Amino acid sequence: MSATQDDDELDQRATDKLRWNGWGYEDTEFAISQSGDVYLTGQRYSSAGELPSFRGWVETDLGIDLRVVAPSGPFPSHLPEPTKNEPWVKEAEGNYGKISFDPAERLQHSHGHTAQEIFRLRYGWKPEYRIVDAVVYPREHGDVEKLVALCVKHNVVVIPYGGGTSVTYGLSPPDGERRMIISMDMSLMNKVKWVNKKNMTACIEAGLRGILLAEKLEEYGVTMGHEPDSAEFSTFGGWIATRASGMKKNRYGNIEDLLVNAKLVTPIGVIHKEAPVPRVSCGPDINQIILGSEGTLGVITEGIVKIRPLPEHRIFGAIVFPRFEDGVKFMREVAYHRAQPASLRLVDNEQFRFSQALKPKSTAYFQSIADLLKKKYITQWHGFDVNQMAAATLVFEGTKEEVSSQQKIVYAIAKRYNGVKADAKNGKRGYELTFMIAYLRDFAFQVGMISESFETSVPWSNTYALCQRVKERVRAASRLLKVPGEPFTSCRVTQAYDVGSCVYFYIALQFQGLDDPVHVFSEIEHAARDEIFKAGGSISHHHGVGKHRISFVKQAIGETGISTLQTLKNGIDPKNIFANGNLIDPTSK
Ligand SMILES: Cc1cc2nc3c(=O)[nH]c(=O)nc-3n(C[C@H](O)[C@H](O)[C@H](O)COP(=O)(O)OP(=O)(O)OC[C@H]3O[C@@H](n4cnc5c(N)ncnc54)[C@H](O)[C@@H]3O)c2cc1C
Structure with missing residues (x-):
């Protein structure tokens, strides 16, 4: 995540102060009030305010006392002096966009958001860690071409930087690299260059952040429909470079379905297809070389994407199932009938209880009564066990007729698996919470827990078993490595395809008392990935590979x-x- 000095050129959200040792804006964090409850500071998010049930959940489900036991260390006092390739600096400075040697800016551009990277920043920074030597901010495609040519000429390393939300060590400079390393921050290349409503395409610069991209397209009455959970900070170029996936892929597609053309500036020239046509038969698709290239081949400067009219209707929904297994069967049947609404996610019981704990304080008396009655209706009337049930959240988009017909099909399928339609407010809240998760990760550090999310794709035949096996493997690995207490393990099925699903896990474990928490945590994550492979899953559905x-x-x-x-x-x-x-x-x- 970057913030530059060119305030006049950027939306305020792109210049608001960001946290150096964690996720997001400095004005937003989870904190413990004097009464001992958890609350979310700031005014940016709808969940701001008190979360009265959270403390109880932490104490019973995580088995820890809710108090700050691990405050972050201070900003590192010793950062390495930059390695300067003087001929490069002489030719580049003042010519192709801003260049910064500021230590804080260099540190910020040398990491992404794996739990290990943030842990290191907060608790164990060492002066010998390698960070980038300079940050450059090109303003246009031409600047990038010239800068890359200069780097080739003087043997300077380039690491492209989008929104800094990588969760694969994708941005960290490799240890032992002795050449000068520049981070190429794309944030000043942030325009929607044109929108063509006849062809339903738009040309977008690589550095534009997701949320701002959506707002700019909205002004034209159109949408790209790509909404990864990191959309507040992640950029269009980053999405292409990592083969990103958004929550509404069912209606709009993943990034590879949306991309028509992209420009990649490489050391040997610019790769791009000439015409923005719907399909080309000309050997292997050059777009596929650019998609998922993870900054190893060049810098993506812009791309042409498909757009759609803004949906007339958007409706949230929620369904509860007696057990997670029923929910997985429901998801599979929805996919079989190709009846997925724009977004469909199923959370397991652990995550269901976790999301209930994040409900804000209900100020209205009647609201609390209504919630209680709804809970009774589900548990007593339908006989659901709150310690077993799972929940699906849904977003329907389209014309009124489309939405109504999608709802009919989906709720009819849900009924076959004993699903009960729940309050749509829960569905809406479920999606809003996605912006909170990384703030919670940082809060967890303070109370002595290290946590992470990871994902995979898996055929339907193995989906349920993989979920169970990975959670069990994490618990077993934690016991083996003598992690105190029981780890939190949870998953959700976030995408439903014809042939299988995307499964997304959260794990959290206590790190107090461990000699080397980062090592232990990495071992457990590795064990989880090993189990994913054994259970028929893939290396990654959308986070990519990086070095992780x-x-x-x-x-x-x-x-x-x-x-x-x-x-x-x-x-x-x-x-x-x-x-x-x-x-x-x-x-x-
Ligand atoms: C809280 C959270 C939620 C997330 N949710 C999702 C999600 O829902 N879906 C999803 O797909 N991912 C998700 N991610 C992962 C991450 O947001 C994606 O990988 C995203 O696409 C990265 O975009 P970025 O702009 O932040 O890129 P960065 O993190 O800056 O870079 C990622 C990689 O791409 C390269 N790169 C960046 N820009 C360019 C460019 N212009 N040209 C060439 N290479 C470039 C970098 O060198 C690096 O290797 C999430 C991450 C977090 C922390």
């Missing part, structure tokens, strides 16, 4: 797959200028 999952690439695409990627990389970037070390292990043959 690099040891699993061979299992995912085989040795020939790796050498194909390596050959491509060597051909496009023979001097390894884009040396962030993502995707391909430099030591692999």
Whole structure:
């Protein structure tokens, strides 16, 4: 996440102060009030205010006392001096956009948002850690071309930087890189260049953040419909570089379905397709080389995407199921009938209880009564056990007729699996909470817990079993590594495809008393990924590989797959200028 000094060119949200040691804006955090309850500070989010049930959940479900036991350390006092390639600096400075050597800016551009990276910032920064040497802010495609050419000429490393929300160590400079490293921050390339309502396409610059992109397109009465949970900060270029997926992929598609053309500035020239046409038969699709390239081949500067008219109607929905297994069967049948609404997510019982704990204080007396009655209706009338039930949240979008027919089909399928329609407010709140999750991750640090999310894709036949096996493996690995208490493990099925699903896990464990929490946590995450593979899942559905999952690439695409990627990389970037070390292990043959 970046903030630059060019306030006049950026929306205020792109310049508001961000936290150096965690997620999001400085004015927003979860905190403990004098009465001992948890509340969310600031006014940005609808959940701001007291969360009266949260404390009880922490104490019973996590088994810990709610108090700050691990406040963050101060901003690192010793950051390494930048390595300067003087000929590069001389030619670049003052010519192709702003260049900064500011230590705080360099640190901010040297990490993403894995739990391990944030832990290191908060509790264990060491002066010898490598950070980028400079941050450059190109203003247009031409600046990027010139800067990349200059880096090739002087053998300077480039790491493209979008919104900084990577969860794969995608932005961290590789240890041992002795050349000067520049982070190329795309935030000043933030325009919607044009919108063509005849062809339903738009041309967008790479550095535009998701939320602002949506707002700008809305002014034209259109939407791209791509809404990853990180959309507040992640950028259009970052989405392409990581093969991102948004919550409304059922209606609009994932980024690979939305992208018509993209421009990639590489060390050997610019890769792009000439015409923004719907389909081309010309060998393997060049877009597919750009999508998921994770900053290893070049810098994406802009792209043309498909757009749709703004939906006439948007309706939220919620369904509760007696057990998670029933919900998974429901999801599979919805996919079989290709009846998915714009978004459909199923949370397991642990996450259901967690989301209930995040309900804001109900100020209206009648509201609390109504909530109580609804709970009674589900538990007593339908006989659901609150410690077993699961919930689906839904977003329907389209014309009035489309929405009404989608609702009919989906709720009829839900009934077959004993699903009961619940208060739509729960559905809406479920989606709003997605913006809160990373703030909660930081709050968890303070109370002594390290937590993370990770995802996979898996065939329907293995979906339920994979969920159970991974949670059990995390618990077993925690016991083996002598983690205090029981870890929190939870999952949700977030996407329903023809052939399978995307499953998204949260894990959290107590780190107080562990000698090397980052090592232990990484071992447990590794065990979870190993179990994912054993249970028929993939290396990643949308987070990508970065350096975090690099040891699993061979299992995912085989040795020939790796050498194909390596050959491509060597051909496009023979001097390894884009040396962030993502995707391909430099030591692999
Ligand atoms: C709280 C949270 C929620 C998330 N939710 C989702 C989600 O719902 N769906 C999803 O898909 N992901 C999600 N992610 C992961 C992350 O947001 C995505 O990977 C996102 O696409 C990264 O975009 P970014 O602009 O932040 O890129 P960055 O984090 O800045 O960079 C990511 C990688 O892409 C490269 N890169 C960035 N911009 C460019 C460019 N212009 N040209 C070439 N390479 C570039 C970088 O070098 C790096 O390797 C989430 C992450 C967090 C922390």
